[in-house]
Amino acid sequence: MTQDKVKIGIYELTGCAGDALLIVDCEEELVNIFTAADIEVFLMANSDSRHGELDVALVEGSVSTEKEKEELLDIRKRAKTVVAFGNCACVGGIQAAFLDRKDWEKNLKEVYGSHKFSHLQPAQSQPIDAFIQVDFYLPGCPVGKDQFLSTFNRLLRGNPPELFRFPVCVECKWRENDCLLNKDLLCLGPLTLAGCGSVCPNHNIPCFGCWGPTEEANRTSEYHLLLEKGFDIAVIKSRMANYSGARIAEFFESFRKEKR
Amino acid sequence: MKTISIDHLPRVEGNGGVFATIDGRVVSEVKLVINEGPRLIERLTVGKTPEEDVSIAPRICAICSVSHKNAVLRAMENALDVGVPDKVTLLRELMHMGEFIESHSLHVYYLALPDYVGFPNAIAMASKFPFEVKIALEMKQFGNTMMKLISGRMIHGENPVIGGFGRYPTREELVWVKNRAVQFMPFVFRTVELFCGLDYPPVPEADTVYACCEPGDGRYGLWGDEIILSTGEKIARDDYKSLTNEFLVPHSFCKRSRYKGNPYSVGALARVNVLGERLQGEAARMYKKHYNSSWKKNPLYHNAAQALEILYSFERVPELVDQILAIPENPPLASSRRKSGQGTGLVEAPRGLLIHHYEIKNGLVSGVDIITPTAQNAEDIERYCYIAAQKLLDDGQENKIRDRMDLVVRAFDPCISCSVHMAEVKRAPSDRWKKELAALREAGPVFVGVGQKDRSDDGAGLELASRMKELGVKDVYLEAEIEEDHILEGLAGRPLVFIDAININERPGKIVMLPLQQLFWNAVLSHRLLPSLTNRLACDQVKNAYVLGIQPESIVEGGQLSKPVRLALRKILKDMRGSFVPPVKPKS
Numbered sequence: 001m002t003q004d005k006v007k008i009g010i011y012e013l014t015g016c017a018g019d020a021l022l023i024v025d026c027e028e029e030l031v032n033i034f035t036a037a038d039i040e041v042f043l044m045a046n047s048d049s050r051h052g053e054l055d056v057a058l059v060e061g062s063v064s065t066e067k068e069k070e071e072l073l074d075i076r077k078r079a080k081t082v083v084a085f086g087n088c089a090c091v092g093g094i095q096a097a098f099l100d101r102k103d104w105e106k107n108l109k110e111v112y113g114s115h116k117f118s119h120l121q122p123a124q125s126q127p128i129d130a131f132i133q134v135d136f137y138l139p140g141c142p143v144g145k146d147q148f149l150s151t152f153n154r155l156l157r158g159n160p161p162e163l164f165r166f167p168v169c170v171e172c173k174w175r176e177n178d179c180l181l182n183k184d185l186l187c188l189g190p191l192t193l194a195g196c197g198s199v200c201p202n203h204n205i206p207c208f209g210c211w212g213p214t215e216e217a218n219r220t221s222e223y224h225l226l227l228e229k230g231f232d233i234a235v236i237k238s239r240m241a242n243y244s245g246a247r248i249a250e251f252f253e254s255f256r257k258e259k260r
Numbered sequence: 261m262k263t264i265s266i267d268h269l270p271r272v273e274g275n276g277g278v279f280a281t282i283d284g285r286v287v288s289e290v291k292l293v294i295n296e297g298p299r300l301i302e303r304l305t306v307g308k309t310p311e312e313d314v315s316i317a318p319r320i321c322a323i324c325s326v327s328h329k330n331a332v333l334r335a336m337e338n339a340l341d342v343g344v345p346d347k348v349t350l351l352r353e354l355m356h357m358g359e360f361i362e363s364h365s366l367h368v369y370y371l372a373l374p375d376y377v378g379f380p381n382a383i384a385m386a387s388k389f390p391f392e393v394k395i396a397l398e399m400k401q402f403g404n405t406m407m408k409l410i411s412g413r414m415i416h417g418e419n420p421v422i423g424g425f426g427r428y429p430t431r432e433e434l435v436w437v438k439n440r441a442v443q444f445m446p447f448v449f450r451t452v453e454l455f456c457g458l459d460y461p462p463v464p465e466a467d468t469v470y471a472c473c474e475p476g477d478g479r480y481g482l483w484g485d486e487i488i489l490s491t492g493e494k495i496a497r498d499d500y501k502s503l504t505n506e507f508l509v510p511h512s513f514c515k516r517s518r519y520k521g522n523p524y525s526v527g528a529l530a531r532v533n534v535l536g537e538r539l540q541g542e543a544a545r546m547y548k549k550h551y552n553s554s555w556k557k558n559p560l561y562h563n564a565a566q567a568l569e570i571l572y573s574f575e576r577v578p579e580l581v582d583q584i585l586a587i588p589e590n591p592p593l594a595s596s597r598r599k600s601g602q603g604t605g606l607v608e609a610p611r612g613l614l615i616h617h618y619e620i621k622n623g624l625v626s627g628v629d630i631i632t633p634t635a636q637n638a639e640d641i642e643r644y645c646y647i648a649a650q651k652l653l654d655d656g657q658e659n660k661i662r663d664r665m666d667l668v669v670r671a672f673d674p675c676i677s678c679s680v681h682m683a684e685v686k687r688a689p690s691d692r693w694k695k696e697l698a699a700l701r702e703a704g705p706v707f708v709g710v711g712q713k714d715r716s717d718d719g720a721g722l723e724l725a726s727r728m729k730e731l732g733v734k735d736v737y738l739e740a741e742i743e744e745d746h747i748l749e750g751l752a753g754r755p756l757v758f759i760d761a762i763n764i765n766e767r768p769g770k771i772v773m774l775p776l777q778q779l780f781w782n783a784v785l786s787h788r789l790l791p792s793l794t795n796r797l798a799c800d801q802v803k804n805a806y807v808l809g810i811q812p813e814s815i816v817e818g819g820q821l822s823k824p825v826r827l828a829l830r831k832i833l834k835d836m837r838g839s840f841v842p843p844v845k846p847k848s
Contacts, residue, residue, distance in 0.1 A: 014299060018322025018415045024366065025414050027401040034383045064299065094316050095299035125299065142322060142415045203412045203419040203426035208315045210416070238308055242316060 006055045006156050009041035010085075011075060013061030013068045014125065015093055018142035019086035020060055026145060037156055054079040056155050058138075062088040062096055062125040062245075069123070069131055076132040081155065084127065084134045087141040091212045092245030095125040127245055136161055139193050141210035141243060147195050164194040167214045168207050172198040180206045184229050186239060191217040209243045219251050278641075278665050280649045283692060286764045287653060288774055290646040292638050292669070305628045310336045310618070313625055315418060317616065320630065322415045323366075326359040326407055327609035329420055330483065331616040336422050338497075338603030339620050340596035347587040348424045348594070354437070354580045355410040355420065356482055356607070360573045362403025363610035364528070364566040367673045368455055369396035372563045375667055376458050392454075395447045399570075402440055406577075409433055423594035431585060438581040441574050448574045449542075455567035456550035460560040464648035464668065467557060468640055469519055470530035471503060472613055473606050480531075480538040480572065482608040489519075490534050490556075497604045500615050504631050507803075516638050517631065521802065523639035526612025527672060528565035529555065543572045559644050562671040566610075599623045609633050611673045634674045644668050693773035693808065694835055700755045700806070701839060706735045707808075708742060710760040716819025717768075717812030721760040723821060724810075724829050731833060733840045756805040761812040761825070768813035769824030771832065776805040808832070 012020050020042070026033065033039070040054060057079035063069050076082055084090045128134060138151055138161070151161035164170075168189040172179075180187040180201055187206035189198070193214040200207050219240065226236045241248045281289040301320050305313045314336060318328035330352055337344055369392060370382040379385040386393040404414045409429050411417025419426045474488035475481025487495040487503055495503050503524075504517040518524070532547070533556055539547050546568060555561045602619040612633030619627035645665045652661050709725025711718045721739075728736045735754075756776075764772060810829070813822035821829075 016319050016322040016325075018319075018325070021322045021415060024370075025400075025404055027397045027404070030397070031383065031386070093299075094304055094319050095301070097304055141319065145414075199412055200418045200426075205412070205418050205421065205426040208312075208418060210315075234307075235309060239312065242308075242312060 005036070005038045006158075007038045007040050007053065008155075009054045009057045009075070009079065010039065011041065011057060011059045011061075011071070013059065013072065013089070013128070014064035014095070015061035015086065015088035016142075017060070019058075019089075019140070022142045022145060022148060026149065029149060033152065037152075052078065056081045056083065058083050058085040059089050059128055060085045062092045062127060063131060064095065064123060064125045066123055072128055072131055081135045082128075082132065083136045083138055083151070083155070083161075084129065085138050086143050087139060087210060087212050087243055087245075088125075089128045090137045090139050090245075091243070091247050092125050092127040092130075093141070094242060096127065096245035097241050125245075130246075136163075138163065139195060139211045141212075144195050144197070146197075165215060166194050167217065168192045168194050168196065168198050168201070168211070170194055171196070172201045174198075175202060177201045180204075181225065181229075186226060186229075186231055186235070188222075188239060190222050191219055191240065192243075209239065211243070213244045213247050278645055278669055280645065280661065280665060282649075282653065282658070283772055284764070284766045284770055285653060286766065286772055286774070287646055287649045288692070288772065290642045290649065290665075292642045292645070302628045302630055305618075306625055308625050309623060310340065310422060310620060310625060313618065313628070314420075314422060317628075317630065318416060320632070323363055324359070324609040324611070324614070324632075325416050326355055326411060327607050327614050328616070329411065329417075330356055331605040331607045331609075331614050332618075333420060333422060334483065334605030334607065335603045335616040335618050336605070336620075337596075338605065339601040339618050340422070340603070341598050341601065342423050342594050342596050344423065344594055345591040347428075347584060347589075347591055350580055350584045350587075351410055351425065351428070352420060353482070354577065354584065355407055357573045357577050357580065358403045358406030358410065360403070360482070360569060360610055362400050362407065363673075364570050364573075365396050365399045365403065365451075367610075368451070368563055368566050368570075369393070370400075371673070372670055375663075375670065396451075399444055399447065399451075402444065406437055409437065421593065422596070424591060428590040431588075434581050434584060438578045441577040441581075444574060448571050449546075452546050452550070452567045452571050456546070456564045458563065460554070460558060460564075461664065461667070462554075462558065463651045463664065464559070464644045465554070465557040466644065466647050468643075469522060469524040470533045471519070471524050471526050471636075472531045472534050473608050475535070478538055480535045480540070480543075484606060487606065487613065488534055489524075490530070497606055500604060500606070500617070500631070504615070504636060506631065506635075515631075515635050517636040518639055523643050524636065525559065525640045525672075526633050526636050527562055528569050528610070528612075529559065529562040530612060531608060532565040532568055539568075539572060541575050543568060543575055546571060559640070559668055560671045562673060566673070602627070612637060634672075637672050637674065641669055641672050641674065693771045696773040696806075697757075697808065697835070698839055700757065703755050704735070705755045705757045705806075706737070706751050707733065707757050707759060708737045708739060710739045710758050714818050716814055716816050717761050717810075717822050717825045718815045719761075719821060720810050720812065720825050720829065721758070724759050724832060727829065727833055728836060728840075731837060731841055733836055752801060754804075756801065757808050758805065759808045760810075761815070762807065762809035764809065764811055766811040767824070768811050768822060769828040770811040771828050772807075772809050772811075774807050774809065776802060776807055 010020060010023065023033065024030065040052065057075050059072065059075060059082060063072060087093050088095070136151070138147065140147070147163065151163070154161050171194045172189055175198055177198065180189070185206040187201065188209035189201060189207040191213055192207050192209045193211045196211055223236060227233070237252070277293050279291045279293060280287055301317065305317055308316070314329070314332050317332045318325045320328055333352070374381055374385050377385060377388065382393055407417065408414045410419065412419035470490040471487055473482070473484035474486040474494060475484045485497045487500065503519050505519065506515045506517055536547050536551060550564065555565070600621050602617070605616045607614050613636060614633055615631040617629040618625055645668050648664045648668055649661045652658065652664060707725060707728060709721040711721035713719045713722055725736050725738050758776070764770070810825055813824055
């Protein structure tokens with residue numbers, strides 16, 4: 001029966017390996033995950049990896065070297081379905097927060113000097129959809145266990161995953177939390193994709209935005225609200241940019257145009 | 261010529277690998293290559309508020325996210341002068357124990373053990389060790405539950421903030437943690453017996469310096485305000501740079517560290533070697549039962565040390581819970597007493613000393629320095645791989661090199677998101693020295709002939725240097741000509757190439773070109789002169805020094821150069837004539 005199992009590859013590009021670790025952290029379900037599907041590639045857990053055709057590739061991390069870009073293009077060729085797995089793959093992660101290439105080059109220089117690397121060429125971090133077509137986006141920093149398991153299950157049966165398309169605020173209301181914006185805290189809940197179960201507001205901590213931006217976020221409105229509450233423009237912008245990668249660039253750009 | 265290769269280094273967290281190059285019967289090079297792309301975290305965190313950096317900085321690494329969280333919090337609170345209530349410190353330590361239990365049990369059972377019992381992974385291992393695989397998973401899950409309970413999530417929880425916690429766990433939750441920890445004790449003892457009793461191969465063995473946090477009060481512990489070394493030296497929190505001395509190598513995005521010019525090790529083995537005598541209770545009993553002199557020299561004992569620390573953590577959890585429950589009030593967030601300042605946070609991550617340093621000006625972060633355990637271990641990982649590879653090669657066990665290097669790297673439990681895929685053994689072509697010599701040409705190398713004239717092949721270095729002078733090669737010295745220190749100093753910044761007869765167990769006349777530092781590890785010198793000369797070199801000069809070595813046939817008092825060595829000298833001179841001698845200008 002093994003030939004009927006769905007072939008899955010789990011790949012790690014540049015990031016904190018948190019999304020792959022989360023799979024390992026699915027302790028109770030781990031054996032089921034490994035038996036329900038053919039896990040062809042999963043370097044974190046397995047020393048016996050193969051490189052053939054795949055039904056599903058889960059790709060974690062952003063593209064940060066030229067070699068990773070080639071690896072990614074190869075994965076796309078071999079995989080029927082590619083899932084951007086976690087914030088770094090979806091939007092580029094915190095390392096994509098340098099919006100301008102010049103900024104990135106300057107900062108690379110500040111960290112590494114004029115040092116020459118022999119093994120790989122560094123590249124500015126980008127989400128994987130900058131290079132390949134992505135079929136599904138599983139957000140999170142790291143991805144959530146429940147959302148991963150339900151997505152994994154649906155992919156095993158050849159169904160598309162059902163992901164939330166609304167902001168964290170909805171989950172927060174489900175839990176009947178007090179709104180932290182009403183308490184004058186810099187909460188990014190309205191702009192951030194749901195799925196985390198509003199974990200930070202549940203702990204009286206404002207949302208940092210680590211699941212990346214939600215599609216129809218009203219950034220302009222949140223921006224003005226935070227300005228009214230007396231937050232510094234630079235601080236608001238920096239918060240919005242931390243986990244939004246390249247996505248936020250368009251907003252800042254459109255915003256600038258609107259101002260003119 | 262043959263190549264042995266592992267394309268990806270599996271079962272380590274992150275993306276990287278090890279390359280070894282074999283040149284005849286000498287391992288000429290070992291490189292720990294980090295393929296993980298550069299993320300520039302130390303720059304991303306600049307210009308943000310301290311609160312944001314507490315969220316962003318731990319994203320360096322998922323598996324040590326709690327250690328990073330505690331390090332950034334300790335640093336920020338030192339910088340901003342925040343008086344942290346006892347209950348907060350105790351809860352943070354409990355959360356840290358969660359990470360140690362989770363990370364160590366994942367590493368020893370799921371990443372390391374399959375190698376020692378002959379399985380490709382833990383799931384396959386389950387057929388022979390069903391009980392261990394099942395309970396280890398429950399133990400790991402327990403560590404994760406503790407982290408989730410206190411930090412908000414298993415990975416990257418945001419509940420710990422500057423000055424305290426957003427929400428405190430309830431009494432019931434804490435009591436559950438204590439009771440659950442006690443239930444695991446029989447299995448914890450079994451873990452210690454299993455990993456302390458494993459048959460660790462005796463190769464590699466070598467001395468090194470171990471470093472970890474000094475927890476103070478003569479206790480074993482996982483953070484502190486000082487660094488303590490196995491030499492007995494102590495380094496204050498803010499002077500951490502005198503330990504780490506970061507530098508870059510071309511084959512990695514991960515910065516390296518050396519202490520006084522030498523590699524050092526951090527991690528569970530470092531802690532047990534430096535602080536082991538301070539263990540108490542059952543952990544002390546187990547330490548006395550299993551600790552022996554091999555622990556000080558063989559990095560494979562990292563696995564045994566981690567097992568011992570699992571026991572330490574399980575004994576500490578009930579103590580901590582009791583202390584926390586004795587403080588029923590949940591303190592409000594402690595506030596900062598200043599807006600500018602700088603501070604360092606030292607903690608022990610499961611894989612070793614972790615350092616965060618921040619400078620804050622008017623409420624915004626202006627400078628960041630983060631030094632991870634794997635970055636500090638990188639040099640020793642390379643060195644121990646080298647020692648293992650060379651010893652196995654000498655013993656005619658070349659086929660074991662790749663697997664042994666794999667064991668060594670994994671024993672260090674490298675968390676390479678802090679930066680990993682590749683372990684490879686390559687055979688170098690026999691005229692590799694030509695390429696290496698040519699690579700130095702632009703930098704203007706200085707040649708120094710070393711040896712003794714009347715001891716047959718030992719005179720090779722001096723003979724070659726004299727002939728090079730005659731040939732018109734620039735900057736060639738004989739050993740006697742650089743007696744004065746100022747001559748060496750005057751050559752700073754340029755590569756130094758020592759020419760010497762060195763015993764590398766090769767056919768007589770074999771030529772090799774090696775970095776000087778690798779020669780130290782191998783101790784293949786035919787005499788003591790070269791080390792005494794190079795002891796006078798400044799640290800950065802040593803890094804830029806090489807040995808052009810020739811395998812002697814015999815070294816006897818009063819003898820002449822042997823035929824193979826004479827042929828080798830001719831080969832080198834021929835190569836120099838083509839590349840190091842400026843063309844003769846026609847007389848005008």
